[in-house]
Amino acid sequence: MCRNVDENELISEISDRIGEPLTEVNVDMLKRIFIEKGGISIEFAAVNE
Numbered sequence: 001m002c003r004n005v006d007e008n009e010l011i012s013e014i015s016d017r018i019g020e021p022l023t024e025v026n027v028d029m030l031k032r033i034f035i036e037k038g039g040i041s042i043e044f045a046a047v048n049e
Contacts (some may be wrong), residue, residue: 002039007030010034011027011030
């Protein structure tokens with residue numbers, strides 16, 4: 001499944017996955033990438049256990 005996300009959701013998701021808040025520099029870099037690419041889609045994969 002693939003869906004578009006907004007920049008705040010992307011930042012929050014990355015922060016959650018690494019287990020710590022992103023630095024201000026990293027957040028600024030992600031926002032620039034997000035703007036340059038015109039939005040980002042995240043693919044969610046289901047994992048069978």
